[in-house]
Structure formats: C-alpha cells, structure tokens
Amino acid sequence: MHDFHVHSSFSGDCKHSMENMVKGALKIGAKSIAFTDHIDYEYGNPDINFVFDIKDYLKDITKIRNKHSHDLQILSGLEICMQPKVCEKNKILVSDYNFDFIIMSTHVVKGLDLHEGDFFENKKVLDAYEEYYNEILNNLDSFNNFDVVGHLNLIDRYSKYMNGTISLADYRDLLIQVLEKIISLGKGIEINTSGIRYGINSFLPNIEILKLYKHLGGEIITIGSDAHTPTDICSNYEDAKILLKDLGYKYISFFKERKSRFIKIE
Numbered sequence: 001m002h003d004f005h006v007h008s009s010f011s012g013d014c015k016h017s018m019e020n021m022v023k024g025a026l027k028i029g030a031k032s033i034a035f036t037d038h039i040d041y042e043y044g045n046p047d048i049n050f051v052f053d054i055k056d057y058l059k060d061i062t063k064i065r066n067k068h069s070h071d072l073q074i075l076s077g078l079e080i081c082m083q084p085k086v087c088e089k090n091k092i093l094v095s096d097y098n099f100d101f102i103i104m105s106t107h108v109v110k111g112l113d114l115h116e117g118d119f120f121e122n123k124k125v126l127d128a129y130e131e132y133y134n135e136i137l138n139n140l141d142s143f144n145n146f147d148v149v150g151h152l153n154l155i156d157r158y159s160k161y162m163n164g165t166i167s168l169a170d171y172r173d174l175l176i177q178v179l180e181k182i183i184s185l186g187k188g189i190e191i192n193t194s195g196i197r198y199g200i201n202s203f204l205p206n207i208e209i210l211k212l213y214k215h216l217g218g219e220i221i222t223i224g225s226d227a228h229t230p231t232d233i234c235s236n237y238e239d240a241k242i243l244l245k246d247l248g249y250k251y252i253s254f255f256k257e258r259k260s261r262f263i264k265i266e
C-alpha cells in the first residue's frame with residue numbers, strides 16, 4: 001500500500017505527530033506514505049493556521065525517514081491550497097524546495113470556503129458547481145508545478161449546504177474541460193478515500209468521474225487516504241484498488257522526487 005495523502009500536526013487541522021502517523025502506517029502494513037501537509041497562505045479563517053515553516057517540515061521528514069528507512073518509505077509532499085491570489089507564493093514555495101510529490105487542491109473559491117459553507121450561501125446548486133469547476137480551471141491555467149489534483153469533486157462533500165440536487169450531466173462539459181486540461185498538462189488526479197469516512201458513500205472522485213477520466217485518456221492516479229489520524233492511514237485502500245481495476249485501470253502512480261512511475265495493480 002502506498003498512501004499518497006497523509007497529514008501530520010504541521011497541518012492546522014491535524015493534531016497527530018509524524019511519529020504517530022508513521023506508527024499507524026506501520027500497524028496497517030503500508031509500504032510507503034507521503035506526508036502532504038496542508039499549506040494555505042490565505043485560508044481566511046483566523047481560527048485555523050495552515051501556514052508552517054517548510055524548513056522545519058522537511059527537516060522533520062528527513063529525520064523520520066532516516067529513522068524508519070528499514071520499514072517504511074516516507075516521502076515529502078505538500079497539499080497546496082490553490083487560490084489565484086496566492087499563486088505566485090505557491091510557485092516560489094514549490095520551486096525553492098525539493099519535494100517528492102505535490103497535490104494541488106481547491107478548498108476555497110473566490111475567497112469563500114467550501115468547508116465552512118460560506119461559498120454556498122444564496123447560490124443555486126448549478127451556479128455553485130460551475131463556479132467551483134471554473135475556479136479549478138483558473139488554478140490549472142495559472143499554476144502547473146504540481147503532480148495531482150486533490151479530491152477533484154470536493155464540492156460533492158458539501159451537499160448539506162445546498163438547496164436542491166444536481167447530476168453530473170448538468171455540468172459534464174465543464175468537468176470534461178477540467179479533466180482534459182489535467183491530462184494535457186501531463187498531470188494526474190488522486191482517488192481520495194476520505195469520502196467514505198465523511199459519509200458521502202463514495203470516493204473522491206466518484207465512479208462516474210473516474211470512468212470519464214479513464215475514457216478521456218487519464219492514466220496518472222494516486223491513492224490517498226487524506227488521513228488526519230493514524231487509524232485512517234490507508235483506509236479503504238484495497239477497495240479503491242479493486243474499483244480502479246474494475247474500471248480498467250492497470251496502474252496506480254507512485255511519486256518520488258517529483259517523478260512518477262506506474263505500479264501495476266495486482
């Protein structure tokens with residue numbers, strides 16, 4: 001198992017040390033994990049700090065990597081929260097340091113947070129989806145120093161804030177544009193298993209989007225638990241692998257020093 005989305009106490013919303021997260025990984029028998037702590041220069045909520053010292057972060061990863069070199073491969077990554085206004089800062093950050101793997105995520109749209117629900121206020125469901133995916137397109141246009149797009153359909157997690165329902169057919173063309181853009185940039189997506197834990201009964205992205213990505217020629221895909229606690233490392237990993245195989249995917253992707261290689265799905 002190779003979990004390419006793991007948080008530690010460097011993320012403002014995670015209280016578990018790297019050491020504890022590594023213990024969780026060892027307990028479940030993971031082969032490798034990538035720490036992808038969450039950096040956000042403009043989160044907008046003063047109660048949570050998503051900025052940390054990158055030098056300290058990389059130093060701690062190196063320390064724990066060396067300590068566990070015999071039993072676990074530990075990779076250094078980031079989950080970058082992209083917003084157009086922090087694009088330049090993120091560009092400098094990623095080029096100034098050596099990471100193994102970069103996830104680009106969109107948690108905030110036009111300065112409004114999806115998680116807190118602000119983004120959905122007084123908005124029709126279709127408008128929310130269009131704004132969300134257009135923002136991802138903007139982010140893809142302005143920043144391409146990343147490896148995979150995180151939880152591509154994150155918006156699906158927040159139906160509780162929306163009045164009404166929507167089906168993929170309503171915004172399919174826009175979604176295709178996003179997927180085609182990712183593929184044309186030579187980048188990938190992740191299958192983020194946290195959707196199951198958050199009760200939406202599906203991975204992020206869901207089966208429909210995974211099918212569409214494959215159909216459009218998408219090949220690069222990592223599996224990530226988005227664990228914020230040691231027990232969530234590699235959660236539903238086997239299910240994700242089986243699903244990918246069922247959908248015709250032959251490989252999952254593995255990143256080291258920002259280079260990808262394919263690992264055959266057994």
Ligand SMILES: [Zn+2]
Pocket residue numbers: 079105107150151
């Ligand atoms: Zn995220």
Ligand SMILES: [Zn+2]
Pocket residue numbers: 005007038079226
């Ligand atoms: Zn995350």
